[in-house]
Amino acid sequence: MIYRYAFGQPYDTDAVVLDVPPSEGAVPHLDVAVGEKGQDAVRFSFSMDPEDILFGLGETVRGQNKRGHRYVSWASDIPNHTENLQSLYAAHNLLLVFGKNRLFGLYLDDPGRVTWDLGWTRRDRAEIVSENGDLNLYILEGDSLKAIAREFRQLTGRSYIPPRWAFGYIQSRWGYAGEAEAREVIREHRKRHIPLDGLCLDIDYMDDFKNFTWREKAFPNLQGFLEDARKDHVHLIPIIDAGIRQEEGYAAYDSGKARQAFCTREGGEDFLAAVWPGMCCFPDFMNRDARQWFGEQYRPLLEAGFEGFWNDMNEPALFYTEQSLDRAFATAREQMKHPEDYEGMWFLNAAFNGMANNPEDYRSFWHRMDDGRRVRHDRVHNLYGAFMTRATAEGFRAFDPDRRFLLFSRSSFIGAHRNGGVWMGDNHSWWSHLKLAFHMLPNLNLCGFLFCGCDLGGFGCDTTEDLLERFLQLGVFLPLMRNHSALHTREQEIYRFSIWETMRDTLTVRYALIPYLYSEFVKAAEEDGMLFRPLAFDYPEDARAVHTEDQLMLGGECMIAPVFDQNAAGRYVYLPEDMLLLRFRSAEDYDEIPLEQGDHYVELQLGEFPLFVKRHAFIPLSPGAEYTDALDDAAFRTPGWDAEGAKYELLREDREMLGIEWKKE
């Protein structure tokens, strides 16, 4: 059952696809307080029992259970994902409340700032505040967590499905200087038989970081390079940023300007802010014409043969504006008048550190919404990245409605899950970030983002061999399996490390699993299900399972439980039912150990990682390949315990169902 309650004048956020008539009477489950006129907040609250669990909020810090922290929905370019943070790059306003005596979901379709105090002020109280007060509130009821999750996806629409090659291993790095270096990365993988399907091109490929341009010196023969890469079964995946450099004579700027496609200040002049290309205009993705114009900019690249892109800096990230720079300098001039006042130094620091992504800047530009309303940016801030994804996907569809393209974005809002995937932004080469990525998976899935992944090995800081290996072991199961790292950090391609053969062996497991993973992924998308689920979704009656934070259900048959700690040679695992432990070293080399329901310590040396398969079921393991083009949906091995009579329906990329039967080995 879905209830809808409108407050103020809700925006058209493109998040919801079902037409739910407004409900009468009081909002169930929540106390509602509407602020005084002119004081535009709406406040929802509810009390919590000690054992209540909260799932949701998609891309956020901390655990699977979101209780005990205060989160703020405000898309932010924040490079340091420490646990005190309230916001990351996205805003996913869905929460499921799961307790002994109740079960419901609430979703705020609100593109502005929303604060979620989830037992932070008081352990027994949740309070959610919409700053805009213009929103649709949806209450979801159902018999189970799974049922509510499905209901939510029926409300917000089917998840994006990428082409199958996007499940291949993707190598990426900020700083590949040009074609020669990119070719060498591909060559090194192929030479050592390290599987590879994609290579990301970061901003370095552009001419002065300008979208839709190429640095000719670095890529003298783009078409030739692209074709050679494809012959090598590698897809090149360029980055596109949100900002368009203000420069007459630059085609994207000129055409955008002519189409009035950029955001403006209150008086109508272009809003300008510095990002990588210098002073930029910002496409008004809220506007249909502007979206269409932006989508068209991809066309030459699609015609050239590119089949995948990643969209960045779309919170939007602003380094500074002339105004924020002025404000900082004004503070500095003030300080110079009172050099003896050392306390002023703190204001000085704050002024300069606060130049980027400054709230006042977000209040100083305007959108022309599709419905004709002119709206100040901060009111709809959280939509910006999602609507960039929408513009891009619409451009792809206009180019070829029948083809699947790869697309993943940094910023997102619910609704964007129909058009693309996400990566989790600038994590670090920290062990804690392995776990953070793990925790985000089920909550992102809940919000519709099935196609997701993190920067394997960590983006910021220098990785270590064992950390990369453990990241890859998680990556084996992530839809987006991408190794990405920042400029100036330790080189992070697999072949740079002394244990590269161990890492390669880990990747062989990925390729053996791709037919199964893709099949489970597509089924989850088409059945409005989740690929990754907290154990509570499958074992709601099992008190141990519902409070387990470091294991996840995967697809219909499996459970995963990665090693999260450096130098650990194993870990404890709780099995909610009998399962077969597959302890992988490679696709060819693995142990099969039947384990009964209950607690187990599983030994896992550095090159080893587990996959648990439910008793009476099995998974199809393909012979694997070095790239997805060569994967063959035949000759599956069928590891399973007591799986007599079991069958698996493999959904192939061509939509054919292939029935696979268990065979005893």
Ligand code: MIG
């Ligand atoms: O300000 O394009 O999250 O993946 O490598 C940094 C350079 C801009 C941030 C992205 C990251 C990417 C980087 N970008």
